[in-house]
Amino acid sequence: MSRRRLRARFSKHGKVRFTSHRDVARIWERSLRRARVPVAYSAGFSPRPKIAFGLALPTGYSSDAEYLDVEVDPAWEAGIDDGTLVGALTASLPTGMTALAAAELAGGEPSLQHAVTSCTWRIDAAAASAREVSEAVSRAMDSSELLVQRERKGRLSTDDIRPAVHAVEVQPNINDGVRLIAELATQPRAARPGELLASLRVPLTLLRACRLHQWIATDAGERREPLAVAELSVAGAGVAP
């Protein structure tokens, strides 16, 4: 019995970015039903739709690169690659959420949670001096460790996030501060945009963050997106928050 899986990419901008990861899951359950996608259900006492989301996007962040995998009825006639599906999904989603691409997954493709290795973030932060931030970023990239404190189960621990910071570019041209474009790893130890700012040890307040890409590292040492660029119709991507 072959499983048939659909992967979709969507963006999240504007007011709706204040919904939580769990909220987004519920929104998708309803939207898939409205778009008449025959989602497969788990068996048993309390059947659940078989939908898997990738890495949670922190509440309040926007994104051009959210993904979900949906197991569908193998007998579903409507074509997954058909451009109408993307339109139907967008029509079923709330204002601010836009389906960007959808494709059928090859068998054996690992789950998003396992496959994704890093994300590219656009981080806008209030800062007194853009130059000071640029210097702090240079120092951080040159150093061998970047320590941040985090609270876990009520206890403070200190972690080194330097291995998780792949690249940071500083753009000093936003109104009230700086814009960082950062590629941060998601495993084994993930680094979050807020942690990157904290690790720079200059006065910085996070204003807005947007996930631009999720990346899967390949064995060849390259990276690709969970939905390959050729399949993308990124009409709505890059919308300002």
Added chain:
Amino acid sequence: MSSLWHQLEPLLPQASKPARYIGGEDGMQTPRHGPGIVSWLLTYPDTYEIGLPNQGLQILYEILNERPDAAAERAYAPWIDLEALMRSEGLPLFSLDTHRPAALFDVIAFNLSAELTYTNVLNCIDLAQVAVRAEGRGDTDPLIGAGGHCTSNPEPLADFLDFAVLGDGEEAVGDITEVVGDWKGSGRPGGRAGVLRALARVPGVYVPSMYRAVYRSGRLVAVEPRHSDVPAVVEKRTVADLADWPYPKRQLVPLTEVVHDRLNVEVFRGCTRGCRFCQAGMITRPVRERPAEQVRTMVSEGLRRTGYDEVALTSLSTADFSGIEQVVADTVNGAGCSQVSVSLPSLRVDAFTVGIAAQIQRARRTGLTFAPEAGTWRMRQVINKLITNDDLYSAVESAYSQGWRRMKLYFLTGLPTETDADTLGIAELARNCVALGRSHVRSPSVTVSVGGFVPKPFTPFQWFGQNTVAELRRKIGLLRDDLRRAKGVQLKWHDPAASLAEGLASRGDRRLGAVIEHVWRRGGTFQEWSEHFDLGRWQAAASACGIDIDGHVHRHRRADEVLAWDHLSAGLHKDFLWQDWQDALHEVGLEDCRWTPCYDCGACTGYGIEHVVASAVPPAGGSQGTGMDTARGGEVPVRLLERKPEAQSGRTLVGASA
């Protein structure tokens, strides 16, 4: 631009659950503000999660937005963390739809579903940057109104409300819109007092400032109109036929988690079971069923539009809906590719109902909830919940035999004439239910949920002196001791202290306003939330305001006494209620008047309308207050007669099946 969004947005990352402040739900309307438009801010005085599903608010939201002369938006009480941020930033209460400041609306209308939200009403008015007391408001300030079940006695809020709507709001909001629109359009003649005087003449609209409360020796003796053109008694509004009001047509689908997160379709309004403790059943008479065909349409279109996989058929007793079986079957079978579950929020206690439940909970069988309300047959005759122990046992046995393992039973304690034997009868019933379950499932469990009884206006128990906190605690203690070693029975109870505050607000007169304001000014908001409720604050307020708690709450009221709501009417004759109160004390039950002769309670005759019931035959099931000796348990023929509603059908006598 009048949107506060850009001031609110930077605060949201610091607030818990920020999605409750963003709006943007499917079903959200696009309000058109401007000249000639009366704008309404429909406000639920509790959190978004509690308030969004409120059907009354959603119905009026659509009806108003369909009018060319009105625009309606929604607001909910911000949680304590955001409120603190808003106050420190000087940000007022806002609508969710366009984040418009509350004070820019012509009318701020509150839904009053629970007395413990009253302090939140004051808080929301204050957050709106409007004077909390009605007397402090000027000509251009919003009119502060209220609707919902608690307006059957709005007196505790009389100092703060400009008007209250009694009964169904569907037609009243249109009338109010016209009065306010005319007043605004003609240069606000007479100022604020002018529009209030005009509103007082609208049927169903009560304007507290047009009435004077008279006290003698510390007792209320009259509430009198100040002007001859103001009605001495304000009658509630009642829509004659639900078929004319197929709302909500576009139920709001929230983006974040709320209670009752499902499609809700109201199948009938009103109830004539006659449970004497139940205010909702008394004040919403007569029974008005929605045509089954319309229910089916609202269900199928609603599911398709919203994407929900669950629909609740709501009413005060959904198993009484004529043709319920067919409607349920059509819903379950007509859902197409996805699985749909149906829930019936108010289950009747009988095997027939369990049969329907088995049919609809095929997908997700969680737990079943029954409300026998009292532990002994004697007590249930007093409260007129005429289900026998056998009714309950056959329902429970039927549920266990069909695979349910968990049962929840709701009870009240502190009922009139209740003895310790009645209280302990609750424990006895629960133990017997678990014992019945053992022959069907491995570890049956029964959760017993006990609430302290709070007498409500316009019920036969409105004269009853509520039990004290100490007495309610003692009774709960009896149950705890008795059930300590009962395997499979979990006991839960509602805080008796909260019942006292609820009792104070429920039957209080205008003097309670000072207490509510006192509690609010000392930070007593969100009193429905146990972590924020503090009885000490209410007691301190009562003593500071010279209010005698015993006199308002614990004292039995006399027959000749003036009640705080005597100048208002829910259609029920006061002598009917008094007779029913005497019957209660004599343990005399009263059958359901849908299928027996009229008792002349006043609800039908007073408004010239009839019960709208499609079936002249009582539904199958247990005795259930029908007085009919219908067979019970699994052997009943679970088949209902479905008939076209006829003008007289509600009155038809059905002696044959007795």
